[in-house]
Amino acid sequence: MARTVHLSPASGLATILLHVARTHPLARRSQVDLAALAKEHFIASPPPYQLRQRLDSWCARAGFTPHVAFEISGFETIRVLVGHGLGIAPLPAAETPHPDLVAITLSGWVTGPSGSSRAATDRPPR
Incomplete structure (x- = not known):
């Protein structure tokens, strides 16, 4: 069964969504399976970041x-x-x-045992 990451803002967690440019072919879709993104180019945080x-x-x-x-640490960038x-x-x-x-x-995301990610508080480990 496909799973989407939905996390509670009250607990410091956030819903993870796939962001694409308005001109991207996927922009017309309301949902996409993670496996369908295998050939896409990602912009992501550096490897030490939890997200x-x-x-x-x-x-x-x-x-x-x-x-x-691209590896970028700031979500706005x-x-x-x-x-x-x-x-x-x-x-x-x-x-x-x-x-x-x-x-x-996103569908098809496989999460950890708790089904959550700490994306909203994403920081590299100390």
Whole structure:
């Protein structure tokens, strides 16, 4: 059964959605399966960040290694690059809508035993 990552904002967690440029072919879809993204270019946080570790794990479980075109630590910078069509990115929803982005529900995500990710508080380990 397909699972989507839905996390509680009250607990410091956020819903993870796939962000694409309005001009991207996936922008017309309301949902996409993770396995369908195997040939896409991702814009992601660096490997020490929890959201990147989750992305790598989820993609591995879906049968592929994500092609990460850019590694950026700031979510807003990632959104700008995605808006320019330079890649796609799984991110928590922005506090204010970004005019150049479309957020799409992901299915097929394989999460940890708790079914959660700490995307909203994503920080590298100390």
